[in-house]
Each structure stands twice: as structure tokens, then as C-alpha cells.
Amino acid sequence: MKRFSLIFASFVIGLLCAASVLAQGDVDPRPDGWNGMVLGAGSPDDAIRLFGPPARDRDKIALEPARPLSWLSEKYKEKVFRTLTYKKLHDYKQVRLSFLDSKLVLISLEAPNAELEKNWIDPDDLEKLFAVNFKPHKRKYKSRLPSPSEFQASEPSELKKDEYDYWYDMIAVSENSFIVAIADNYQYSSGLFESPDVKRRKKINARGTRYPGYVSDIEIISRSLALR
Numbered sequence: 229m230k231r232f233s234l235i236f237a238s239f240v241i242g243l244l245c246a247a248s249v250l251a252q253g254d255v256d257p258r259p260d261g262w263n264g265m266v267l268g269a270g271s272p273d274d275a276i277r278l279f280g281p282p283a284r285d286r287d288k289i290a291l292e293p294a295r296p297l298s299w300l301s302e303k304y305k306e307k308v309f310r311t312l313t314y315k316k317l318h319d320y321k322q323v324r325l326s327f328l329d330s331k332l333v334l335i336s337l338e339a340p341n342a343e344l345e346k347n348w349i350d351p352d353d354l355e356k357l358f359a360v361n362f363k364p365h366k367r368k369y370k371s372r373l374p375s376p377s378e379f380q381a382s383e384p385s386e387l388k389k390d391e392y393d394y395w396y397d398m399i400a401v402s403e404n405s406f407i408v409a410i411a412d413n414y415q416y417s418s419g420l421f422e423s424p425d426v427k428r429r430k431k432i433n434a435r436g437t438r439y440p441g442y443v444s445d446i447e448i449i450s451r452s453l454a455l456r
Contacts, residue, residue: 257356257357257358257359258358258359259359259402259407259448260402260404260448260450261335261448262335263278263318264278265278266332267332267333267335267405267448267452268332268333268452269332270325270331271331271332272285272310272330275332276312279314282313282314283313283314284311285311285312285313286310286311286313287310288307288308288309288310289309289311290304290306290307291304291305291309291311291326291333293336293408293447294336294408294447295367295397295408295410295447297373297449298372299373299375299376299406299454299455300449301454301456304334308328309327309328309333310326310330312324312326319340320337320338320339320340321340322336322337322338323336323337332450333449333450333452333453334447334448334450334453335448336446336447336448337445337446337447338445339443339444339445341442342432343425343429343432348442348443349443349446350435350437350439350443351364351409351437351439351440351441351442351443354398354400354407354409354443354446355400358448360402361400362398362399362400363383363384363385363398363400364384364385364386364387364391364392364397364439365397365398365399366387366392366396366397367395367396376406376454379401383399392411392413392439392440394415395410395413395414396411396413397409397410398443404451405451406447406448406449406454407446407447407448407449408446408447408449409445409446410444411439411442411443411444412443413433414429
């Protein structure tokens with residue numbers, strides 16, 4: 229009986245190790261996908277198979293990206309998309325998967341809030357998460373980005389110090405996708421005594437990495453929605 233128990237325990241441990249390896253294989257970083265869902269290929273049925281029934285399933289709606297890039301055509305405003313919304317999925321507060329003609333065109337990720345949660349995303353970690361080069365960009369009212377190729381070639385890899393204040397974008401361009409991540413670096417005012425908000429911000433930025441703040445949202449967008 230004891231020998232059987234040991235064999236069974238070894239079998240279970242082996243299964244768990246195999247599952248762990250498979251899980252790691254399923255989340256290999258790539259710039260045009262996330263956790264097994266790939267732009268231009270993934271379908272609503274694939275999402276439900278991977279993640280289960282969504283918290284919300286809406287059809288015939290327009291897209292609502294957190295940061296609509298000037299590279300996008302007006303197509304995203306048309307009510308022709310289906311969006312599945314998941315809550316608390318793979319460490320993200322909310323995940324929205326949007327489809328056009330049953331093909332994935334947009335992955336929207338709401339990341340943890342670094343002021344309230346421990347497992348947050350540093351802007352410097354984006355390249356590791358998606359295996360693509362990101363560049364910071366300070367948004368200006370009614371300004372347009374240069375073309376994707378020009379952006380890749382000429383956009384600086386660092387901004388001026390004060391251009392990181394409050395919010396800025398981290399943008400990546402790949403063959404099949406655009407990725408825009410919103411970096412939150414809100415500057416709380418400090419009086420005679422430092423407020424808890426100011427102290428938290430200092431703690432967030434204490435790592436001394438290149439890009440300050442934390443990532444609040446990530447949009448992985450198919451280039452099929454780009455201007456022609």
C-alpha cells in the first residue's frame with residue numbers, strides 16, 4: 229500500500245510538472261498575441277476554450293481602445309465587432325478580446341494598479357513581455373504620430389525628464405501589430421509633509437529603471453485596422 233502511494237504521488241507530481249511546462253510554453257512572449265490568442269487567427273470559440281465563458285459578450289459594437297492611435301483607420305468606430313470581456317484573468321484586472329469576422333483584431337489588457345496591488349508591470353518590462361522593442365511617446369493634444377516605419381527609425385528611446393510626468397505611452401511596432409501601453413506616472417503635489425500618495429509614487433519609482441511609473445493598460449492591435 230505504501231509503495232502504491234509513493235508511485236501515485238510521483239505520478240501526480242509528474243503531471244503537475246508537465247502541466248507547468250505546457251503552461252510556460254503557452255505564454256511564450258510575442259508581439260501579436262497573448263496567452264494563446266493570436267491576432268488574425270484566434271476566434272471567439274478559441275477564447276472560450278482557453279478561458280471559459282466571458283463575463284460579457286457583446287456583438288455589433290465599435291471598438292473602444294484606451295489609446296486610439298492615429299495609425300488606425302476609421303474602421304474601429306464601426307459597429308461591426310464582437311467583444312468578449314473577462315474579469316481577473318492571468319493577473320490582469322480585465323481582458324477584452326475583440327473580433328472582426330470571427331478573427332481576433334484587438335487585445336485590451338487592464339493591468340494591476342501599482343498604488344494598490346503588488347503584482348504590477350514596470351514599463352521597462354514590456355519588451356520582455358512581448359519580445360519587441362518599445363519606445364516612449366509623450367502625447368500632445370490633436371497631434372499625429374509619424375508613420376510606423378518613421379516612428380521606429382526616428383523616435384527617441386528616451387524622453388526629456390518632465391515629459392514622463394503624469395501619463396505617457398510606450399509604443400511598439402511589429403509586422404502584424406501595434407502595441408500601445410499607457411504608463412501612469414501621476415505627480416502628486418506634496419506640502420509641508422509628504423502625503424501617502426507621494427510616498428507610494430517614490431516607492432514605485434525606487435527601482436531606478438529607465439522608464440518611471442507603472443503600466444495601467446495595454447492594447448495589442450492588428451495592423452489590419454491600420455490606414456491603407
